[in-house]
Structure formats: structure tokens, C-alpha cells
Amino acid sequence: MDSQQFREFGKAAIDMVADYLDNIRKLDVLPSVEPGYLLKALPEDAPEQPEQWQDVLKDFSENIIPGVTHWHSPRFHAFYPTGSSYPSLVGNILSDGLGVIGFSWMSSPACTELEVVTLNWLGKLLGLPEEFLNCSKGPGGGVIQGSASEATLVGLLVAKEKMVRKLLKNNPSLDEGIIKSKLIAYTSDQCNSSVEKAGLLGSMKMRLLKADADGRLRGETLKTAFEEDRAQGLIPCYVVANLGTTGTCAFDPLYELGPICNEEDVWLHVDAAYAGTAFICPEYRHLMKGVEYADSFDVNAHKWMQVHFDCSAMWVKNGYDLINTFDVQRIYLDDVKTDIKIPDYRHWQMPLGRRFRALKLWTVLRINGAEGIRSHIRNQISLAQYFAKLVQNDNRFIVEPEPSMGLVCFRLKDGDIMTKRLLENITEKKQIYMVAATYRGRYIIRFVICSRLTTTEDVDFSWKIIKAEADLTCSNNVITKSKIPAINLQETISSCEKSK
Numbered sequence: 001m002d003s004q005q006f007r008e009f010g011k012a013a014i015d016m017v018a019d020y021l022d023n024i025r026k027l028d029v030l031p032s033v034e035p036g037y038l039l040k041a042l043p044e045d046a047p048e049q050p051e052q053w054q055d056v057l058k059d060f061s062e063n064i065i066p067g068v069t070h071w072h073s074p075r076f077h078a079f080y081p082t083g084s085s086y087p088s089l090v091g092n093i094l095s096d097g098l099g100v101i102g103f104s105w106m107s108s109p110a111c112t113e114l115e116v117v118t119l120n121w122l123g124k125l126l127g128l129p130e131e132f133l134n135c136s137k138g139p140g141g142g143v144i145q146g147s148a149s150e151a152t153l154v155g156l157l158v159a160k161e162k163m164v165r166k167l168l169k170n171n172p173s174l175d176e177g178i179i180k181s182k183l184i185a186y187t188s189d190q191c192n193s194s195v196e197k198a199g200l201l202g203s204m205k206m207r208l209l210k211a212d213a214d215g216r217l218r219g220e221t222l223k224t225a226f227e228e229d230r231a232q233g234l235i236p237c238y239v240v241a242n243l244g245t246t247g248t249c250a251f252d253p254l255y256e257l258g259p260i261c262n263e264e265d266v267w268l269h270v271d272a273a274y275a276g277t278a279f280i281c282p283e284y285r286h287l288m289k290g291v292e293y294a295d296s297f298d299v300n301a302h303k304w305m306q307v308h309f310d311c312s313a314m315w316v317k318n319g320y321d322l323i324n325t326f327d328v329q330r331i332y333l334d335d336v337k338t339d340i341k342i343p344d345y346r347h348w349q350m351p352l353g354r355r356f357r358a359l360k361l362w363t364v365l366r367i368n369g370a371e372g373i374r375s376h377i378r379n380q381i382s383l384a385q386y387f388a389k390l391v392q393n394d395n396r397f398i399v400e401p402e403p404s405m406g407l408v409c410f411r412l413k414d415g416d417i418m419t420k421r422l423l424e425n426i427t428e429k430k431q432i433y434m435v436a437a438t439y440r441g442r443y444i445i446r447f448v449i450c451s452r453l454t455t456t457e458d459v460d461f462s463w464k465i466i467k468a469e470a471d472l473t474c475s476n477n478v479i480t481k482s483k484i485p486a487i488n489l490q491e492t493i494s495s496c497e498k499s500k
């Protein structure tokens with residue numbers, strides 16, 4: 001393909017994407033395909049002869065789109081949002097146009113320096129303490145990781161290395177392997193699955209401590225866990241606090257956890273993957289009170305900030321902790337020596353290669369402006385509150401816990417079985433998409449304002465579907481048999497209760 005054909009192909013693809021997004025409400029949010037549909041539709045072997053780009057786009061609309069779950073549909077209320085906006089999309093095109101790999105300053109100076117600049121901008125917009133910022137006097141700074149999962153694992157690996165070094169320095173006769181086997185990490189039983197996975201990947205035992213009735217990990221609980229484990233000869237090493245849990249968007253009190261971690265010299269990582277974006281609005285910053293105690297902080301710009309996956313913004317107070325953990329030298333990597341202010345980002349992450357991800361963050365920050373992002377957040381939260389009112393006005397439902405950010409959790413008064421059946425029946429019709437969680441041992445449905453396109457009319461539409469399905473489900477005589485693989489409700493609830 002030459003540049004002329006690229007111009008045509010690229011412009012046609014952009015038109016197709018714009019049409020897709022303009023018409024997204026016309027599509028069911030969940031696709032009507034069976035497992036294996038695409039395997040059957042596409043040839044078994046790659047084409048031997050070159051094909052036309054027109055045929056690729058044709059198959060894209062005929063075979064790919066029908067098998068897509070429409071994450072940017074205003075009817076998508078599952079999980080948390082994944083970011084999208086035109087500025088971000090174009091930022092991605094520019095990044096791919098350059099196609100650079102920025103593992104060191106020399107490998108593409110702009111790639112490194114734009115990341116420093118945008119993370120300084122963003123860190124200031126979120127109101128992070130100065131120590132986290134590259135533009136402060138100290139060794140702090142930001143880095144774009146691929147995902148919150150990676151940020152949590154990077155934090156864990158760095159905490160481990162730092163603890164081992166410290167203990168060996170104080171007592172060189174200790175055995176490194178034995179120290180590592182005694183290290184232990186902590187988070188709450190409300191943590192995202194990726195936090196637990198970081199423990200598995202990083203070979204560190206991870207205790208999921210019992211959150212309080214509001215889903216928050218309390219200082220007392222952490223303190224007691226440290227004491228119990230120290231008494232067993234274990235070494236507390238890493239704590240992951242959650243600002244905006246995935247289940248109910250609860251906020252751990254950093255002002256309680258932080259001082260305990262600092263006193264005991266334990267690394268505190270903050271997972272604010274979804275809700276962290278809200279700190280761009282000053283009225284929500286009280287929810288991160290105590291953030292100055294943290295060693296690392298992560299927010300997914302690719303969730304609520306209208307930036308496409310993957311763009312997880314992570315800040316650390318001390319960049320040397322990362323370099324001490326991840327610096328591996330090779331002669332072919334031996335280029336211009338820079339200091340901590342101009343990082344060789346390969347030492348700040350797990351892979352060697354890295355894309356120019358700062359470009360999409362830069363285009364979004366510039367074209368939307370801080371005010372644009374703030375009004376997006378405020379608008380989404382007010383839509384969630386609007387939805388909560390609709391649910392509260394229907395006396396068959398309970399909204400619980402209090403709505404938090406763009407998330408509203410609710411259930412039928414009729415009990416867990418009926419609530420679960422309601423969700424299954426709604427999902428089966430594919431018009432709106434929500435997922436479940438548990439709260440105080442009960443089954444709840446999570447409704448999240450996800451799409452940036454969502455309006456009040458869209459919320460009305462979703463509510464109408466929920467209400468109509470509740471009419472059917474609650475009238476008891478119409479019980480559609482679910483095709484959705486059922487989670488074992490009894491098991492979910494009893495395991496939830498066990499952990500309480």
C-alpha cells in the first residue's frame with residue numbers, strides 16, 4: 001500500500017468510525033452472536049494474494065461490528081467506562097504515524113519529554129502533592145503504564161526490592177530468599193481482581209482484609225493485621241488502598257491507612273483507577289485526604305478521562321526506587337546519560353518497549369481543557385444522581401449503598417433471587433448492559449454512566465427497560481429461562497459473608 005492508498009483507506013476508516021459512533025444508539029449494546037461465530041465466518045488461512053482495503057472495510061462492517069459489545073453506547077452501564085473521544089482517537093493516529101519506541105530519552109526525546117510534561121500537568125490538575133511531580137525539587141515523577149493492573153504490580157515489585165535491600169543492609173547475614181518468602185501484602189476484600197493478581201504474579205502473599213460495612217478498609221484492621229503477621233515472623237511490605245472500589249465505588253480512608261504504613265515503613269500504593277479522574281474537580285479531593293502518605297498513586301486516564309485504553313497514569317514519590325528495581329544494562333542500551341528529571345522510562349515499567357501514549361493524553365488535555373474534563377465528570381455524576389432518583393421513586397427497589405461518582409447500585413426488595421433474575425432477564429434482551437456486585441452480603445445490580453454520549457433521555461430509556469423487565473419479573477408468572485451462565489448465588493453470598 002502506498003501513501004495515496006493510505007490516504008483513501010484512512011479517510012474511509014475515519015468516516016466509518018464517525019458513522020458508527022453517530023449511530024451507536026441504533027445497535028443493541030450486546031451482540032446477538034454465538035460463541036465461535038467469527039471463527040466460522042472467516043477463512044481458515046491468511047490470504048495468499050493481496051486484497052483490497054475496500055474488502056477489509058466491508059468485512060469489518062459485516063463480520064466484526066455484529067460481534068462487538070458497544071462500550072461507548074449510552075446503554076452500556078457495566079463495569080466502569082473505558083475512555084474515548086475524538087481528540088484521543090486522533091492522538092492515537094499521530095502516535096501510530098510516528099511509530100516510535102521510547103524506552104530511553106535518546107530512543108525518542110519527544111516521547112519521554114511529552115510524558116513528563118503531560119503527567120506534570122495532570123498531577124497538578126488532580127491536586128496531587130508536589131512530591132509526586134517531576135517538576136518538584138525531589139526525585140518524584142509520573143509514568144504512563146499500560147493498565148492499573150501493571151501499576152499495582154510495578155508497585156509490588158518495587159516495594160519488595162526496596163524492603164529486601166533495606167533488611168540486607170541492616171543485616172547482611174540474612175538470606176534473600178528467606179526474606180522474600182516472609183514478605184506480605186495487604187488490601188481490602190473489595191479490591192479489584194487485578195490487585196489480588198499482582199500478589200500471584202509477584203509471588204507475594206496478599207491478604208484481603210475485611211472492609212467495614214461501607215466497603216472501606218479501616219486503619220484499625222490494617223494495624224491488627226500487621227501485628228498478627230509480625231508475631232508470626234512475617235514482614236509487612238506492601239499495601240494497596242482503593243479509592244473507588246470496583247464493586248460499590250467505596251473510598252478507603254488514606255488518612256487512616258497512610259500513617260500506619262509510614263510508621264511501619266511499608267509501601268502504600270493507591271489504586272484510584274476509575275474514581276481518580278474526579279479529583280480534577282476540587283469538590284471531590286476530600287476523598288483522597290491522606291494521599292501525601294502514599295508512595296505511589298495510579299489513575300486510569302483511559303477510564304473516565306476520555307482517553308483511549310491504554311493510558312494508566314502512575315506517580316511515585318521516588319523514581320530511584322523504580323530504577324533500583326528495574327535497571328538492567330546492555331551495551332546496545334548505553335546511550336545519552338540523563339538524570340532523574342529526564343527519565344529513561346524503561347526503568348519505570350515492566351516491558352522494554354513503549355508506545356508514544358502521551359500524545360493522546362496531550363490532545364485530550366488540550367482540546368477538552370481541564371474545564372471540559374471537569375464538566376464531563378460533573379455531568380456524568382449528575383446523570384447518575386438523576387437515575388438514582390428514578391429508582392428511588394419506584395417502591396419495588398432499594399438504592400444501596402449511596403450512589404458514588406457515576407455508579408448507582410440497586411436491588412429489588414423481593415430479595416437476591418429476584419434481583420438476580422431481573423438482571424439476567426434484562427441482559428438476555430441485549431438492549432442495556434449492567435453487571436452485579438454484592439453489598440453487605442446482598443446481591444445488587446450496578447448501573448454506571450459510562451458513555452460520554454449519555455443524555456437524560458438515554459437514562460430514561462435504560463430506566464424504562466429496567467422497569468418494564470421488573471414488571472415482568474415481579475409478576476412471577478413470566479419467568480424466562482436464562483441462557484446466561486449463572487453465577488452460583490448461594491456461593492457468592494456465603495463467601496461474601498464468610499469474609500465479613
Ligand SMILES: *Cc1c(COP(=O)(O)O)cnc(C)c1O
Pocket residue numbers: 080146147148149150192194242244245246271272273274300312
Ligand atoms: C478498572 C480497575 C482496575 C483495572 O484496570 P486496568 O487498567 O484494566 O488494569 C483496577 N482497579 C480498579 C479499582 C478498577 O476500577
